[in-house]
Amino acid sequence: MIVIRTPDELKTALAGASVTIGNFDGVHKGHQALIKRTCVKATASGLTSAIVTFDPHPLRVLTERKTPPFITLTDQKLELISQFGPQVALVLAFTREMAALSPEQFVQHYLVDGLNMKELTIGYDYHMGKGRTGDHAMLTQIGDRLGFGVERLDPVALEGAIVSSTRIRDLVEAGDVWDARPLLGRFYQVSGEVVHGMKRGGKLLGFPTANLKLVDELFPKPGVYAVWVEVDGQAHEGVANIGKNPTFGNDALSVEAHILDYDKDIYGRDIRVHFVQRIRDERKFNGIDELKERIRRDVGIGRQILARPEGRIKITQPSIEDTAQ
Known part of the structure; x- marks a missing residue:
């Protein structure tokens, strides 16, 4: 084109x-x-x-x-x-x-x-x-x-309602990314450069995260999501958190994606995060151990969601399509 x-x-x-x-x-x-x-x-x-x-x-x-x-x-x-x-x-x-x-x-x-x-x-x-x-x-x-x-x-x-940008925006802002998918014909996605964050994910929690430099305007409701993370045209399972990390008292909105079973250095690279389904609200935990246990549970739930046929995607350059289509 x-x-x-x-x-x-x-x-x-x-x-x-x-x-x-x-x-x-x-x-x-x-x-x-x-x-x-x-x-x-x-x-x-x-x-x-x-x-x-x-x-x-x-x-x-x-x-x-x-x-x-x-x-x-x-x-x-x-x-x-x-x-x-x-x-x-x-x-x-x-x-x-x-x-x-x-x-x-x-x-x-x-x-x-x-x-x-x-x-x-x-x-x-x-x-x-x-x-x-x-x-x-x-x-x-x-x-x-x-x-x-x-x-x-x-x-x-x-389902009896006209597909519109307003309807999709309302669903995404409410965290209903799963319901936005059929209207878009794909999972809702955001892109950005991976930048250095607070360096807590890997060293402190044992779950390293890719922190995105935010350039998009529309983000799902704060919380934890099962996601696909696209790196160099390859889709990887992941769990992402959108919010302000209340356990650590942050004020700024961040998008952090933990890519499952992945250990490559991607700082400075552009990646794309595809939001599949919301797992839970963001909340403040009583301490590091409680947060780590909850993250482990989130990862397990994320794996289950992404393993379902309707939750999977495949990369067909330059687009991303759902295998159920």
């Missing part, structure tokens, strides 16, 4: 493009349906499949209130999108000036002139342009004038 920031970066003009557009926060099952449909239509019509998204998220530009944490930052979002086969991703720098464009101005400049769009696929609730007036009906009218077709997909629903 070619990633561009302006259509001018394309070395040759597109003969025609099948396009979908959105924020795609989380690249969940609903987003995946849009991307897959766009690629199918491109193949059938001999067009280039193109995804258009924004950085920063429009909410960061248009609202003065604190925005909710996003599920995927831009780099991870693009990595996930690439797994579904689009040929081009146009990442537009969202500004107030862009927000002031009418739907027709935006479509004409970026999609028709920029990408030579012939087909547009949108979600059931998609709106664009000034005042969010560019709905399905208006875009269809614009398409009739400018020479492209518009298809609106129905929402993707699981």
Whole structure:
């Protein structure tokens, strides 16, 4: 997948493009349906499949209130999108000036002139342009004038509820990472560089941990989780703690992953932690021995969870898929 920031970066003009557009926060099952449909239509019509998204998220530009944490930052979002086969991703720098464009101005400049769009696929609730007036009906009218077709997909629903970024965010923040998995089509994940922590895990407790330098925005509810830890494209069983280590009186949030049966030095390396299931709340223990015994129990529970077929994953570069799919 070619990633561009302006259509001018394309070395040759597109003969025609099948396009979908959105924020795609989380690249969940609903987003995946849009991307897959766009690629199918491109193949059938001999067009280039193109995804258009924004950085920063429009909410960061248009609202003065604190925005909710996003599920995927831009780099991870693009990595996930690439797994579904689009040929081009146009990442537009969202500004107030862009927000002031009418739907027709935006479509004409970026999609028709920029990408030579012939087909547009949108979600059931998609709106664009000034005042969010560019709905399905208006875009269809614009398409009739400018020479492209518009298809609106129905929402993707699981267990009677529409798959949405808000629903996934609520589940993750509540610690219900197991229930977020079917909506995402994967386990919820965070990435980061392994940095030196307080050096208590191995020397004091007998359970060395990889401490992540936090760059993601959305983290599961503090507690202990069964996880898969991805190092250099290999998945390793693990147990992770999210929280402030109340037994030691810490104040800062940390993510620490104990990789089971693993003794390699990974300081300075980037790893990915996939959250499978919550084991327990974080709590304060009366002493080191009580904490060590509880960690031993957590590791045993984690092994049981990760041994189940539905709790396992396999690495298929560059993506991570669930073996139950």
